[in-house]
Amino acid sequence: MLSAGQALRDRYQLQQKLGQNAGRQTWLATDTQASPPTDVVVKLLAFNPQMQWDDLKLFQREAQVLKNLNHPRIPKYLDYFSVDGVGASLEASSADNNSDQSNVTGLPWFGLVQDYIPGDSLKQLLEQGKPFSENQVRQFAEDLLKILINLHELSPPVLHRDIKPSNLILGKKNQIYLVDFGAVQDKAKAEGATFTVVGTSGYAPPEQLWGKAVPASDLYALGATLIHLLTGIPPAELPQQRMRIKFQDKVQINPNFAHWINQLIQPAPEKRLSTARQALSSLQSGFIDHPSKFSVQESISRLSDTDSGYGCGCLALLGLIGLGGLISLFLSNAAHQAKQSETKQYVGEMNRAQQAYVLEKNAFIENAFIERTQAIALNLTDAGEYTQALTVTRSIPHDSIRSNTIQAIAPYLTTVTEYEQGIQVAKTITDYEQKAKALDAMVRRLVAIGEHKRAVQITETIQLYYGGKDKAMAAIERYKPSP
CATH class of the missing domain: 1.10.510.10 (Transferase(Phosphotransferase) domain 1)
Structure with missing residues (x-):
């Protein structure tokens, strides 16, 4: 029986058991022969008649593979041994898988030593x-x-x-x-x-x-x-x-x-x-933006900074021509031509069915714009500009994406103006289920800020989503903060 304080091979002094299962033990140990003595991890496999032969093969394979790896985020291989000095080496472990199992009979433990990663x-x-x-x-x-x-x-x-x-x-x-x-x-x-x-x-x-x-x-x-x-x-x-x-x-x-x-x-x-x-x-890539990295101005202007052909002065355009005009501009022939090289790269990462759809429907530019518009809304939310975020969300043409964006924004709304605007944007969604999901997110927010009456009004308009009026009222009760 292995125990703390025991030294394996007169070198690895066991300190603390880190884990154990099915004939395996993992120990924090000290390599007493290192200068200075160093903490290591010793993984041990008990060899007994009840173990599966594949368990030993996997253990030996782990040692072999680790010995050849060199990566700063993977614990470094240090040693492989068998307790009691009976022969067991990496060379022996690479022998034919069909070799006689009796060759290792009597070996109580195999050991694999690695760097210790504190954490x-x-x-x-x-x-x-x-x-x-x-x-x-x-x-x-x-x-x-x-x-x-x-x-x-x-x-x-x-x-x-x-x-x-x-x-x-x-x-x-x-x-x-x-x-x-x-x-x-x-x-x-x-x-x-x-x-x-x-x-x-x-x-x-x-x-x-x-x-x-x-x-x-x-x-x-x-x-x-x-x-x-x-x-x-x-x-x-x-x-x-x-x-x-x-x-x-x-x-x-x-x-x-x-x-x-x-x-x-x-x-x-x-x-x-x-x-x-x-x-x-x-x-x-730009298709998955990092909201925390950009300010409100950067969130909007980043379209022009990163995509030639998308135009410039996007912040001014939001006020002068409105988001509907902005969409038309982004889908113009000039934008389409400017995106050809990126389209080729994007299409190259798709499977054949996806490639056929994109090339046939010419959908790349539109999809890219929708994803970037959604990113703008989320970046504005991250910056605390909730009203502007909802204004941008209203311009997203896809019901499911507009609904998902509203659901992401809803928990951050704090004023009557903001949540009423969120409700109005949600009502513009034509798909009933997506609209209901967005409005339900608003209901949760209304309940959280104590606007119980308004929450009831909204749930009554989508009570089928909950399964009827009674279940809608029960949902409101569930949404109430715990005392």
């Missing part, structure tokens, strides 16, 4: 009730994608296959680290082999459960992890529709960011963003 796992922080802001989660996504780019572009590619909050460590300098490569797959060695099903329910994509992991499988797990961080709810506990996790009603975030996450969690891998590099480019 807490994101799972621990979630369990402590720590909320994560949208900006934090977005930064985690960017950092993890940069790690995945490094792994996936190795030759052969390395797939982690078990990205989840418990395998992400938030370091002392708020840097994210990817740990636990126990499910790692060396793609070259996997070809033609019998697959071991690995991963964690809720985070692993469908194809991985069938033993056919691809780089996009790690992107799915990343998306599911981001959803957990944003909602505080494990993805396995969230509802699904057509095998896709439904989460947007559980959290208020930039609709563009939500759309990007939805691109990661598509059940079919061919419909997902296919590579980590493509996902990072999409996240950082």
Whole structure:
């Protein structure tokens, strides 16, 4: 039995058990032979007749892969050994998978030693009730994608296959680290082999459960992890529709960011963003803006700064010609010509069906403008310019996007003028369900600020959305703040 204070190989003195499950233990230890003595992590696998042979193969594969990795956000491989001095080496672990299992009979423990990363796992922080802001989660996504780019572009590619909050460590300098490569797959060695099903329910994509992991499988797990961080709810506990996790009603975030996450969690891998590099480019592109980075003036003028052909002096145009005229201007032939090179790049990242639609319908410019207009509204909200934000929202021609934008703005409204304007903008939506969702967001705000009578008036106009008048009144009671 292993215990604190025990020294393995007269070198690694065990300090504290960090985790344990199914014949595995993870310890914080001190490398007494290092100068000066250094904290390390020792992962141990107990070898016994009851263990699955694949467990040992996965453990050895983890050691092999880690030995060849060199990334500042992945704990560095330091050592691999067997307790009691019985031979076990990385060279032996690469032997034929069909070799006689008796070769390792009598080995009580295998050990893998790595750098120790001080910090807490994101799972621990979630369990402590720590909320994560949208900006934090977005930064985690960017950092993890940069790690995945490094792994996936190795030759052969390395797939982690078990990205989840418990395998992400938030370091002392708020840097994210990817740990636990126990499910790692060396793609070259996997070809033609019998697959071991690995991963964690809720985070692993469908194809991985069938033993056919691809780089996009790690992107799915990343998306599911981001959803957990944003909602505080494990993805396995969230509802699904057509095998896709439904989460947007559980959290208020930039609709563009939500759309990007939805691109990661598509059940079919061919419909997902296919590579980590493509996902990072999409996240950082102008189609997903960072609201906190821009002032009101910058939010509007950024259209002209970043897109030649969109015109200049957008702030003045808002007042002189109105948003309807601005839309017409942005959809002019001049704007269309100026966007050709960007269109080609954007279309190049789509699948064939999407390419055919865009090229046939010539929809790129319109869609780009709608997304940028929505970003302006959200940036104005972030800056506290709620009336202007609602004015911009009114110009969005798509009911679902206009509804989502109103829902994002509603929690920030504070005055009678603002919430009445929000109600009027919501009423311009023609699709009943989208209109009801937007008005329901306004009802929640009215209840929160004590405008109970006005909230009742609005719910009566959309009572079918709640399932009748009685259920509408019950919804209002639920929306009341807790005493």
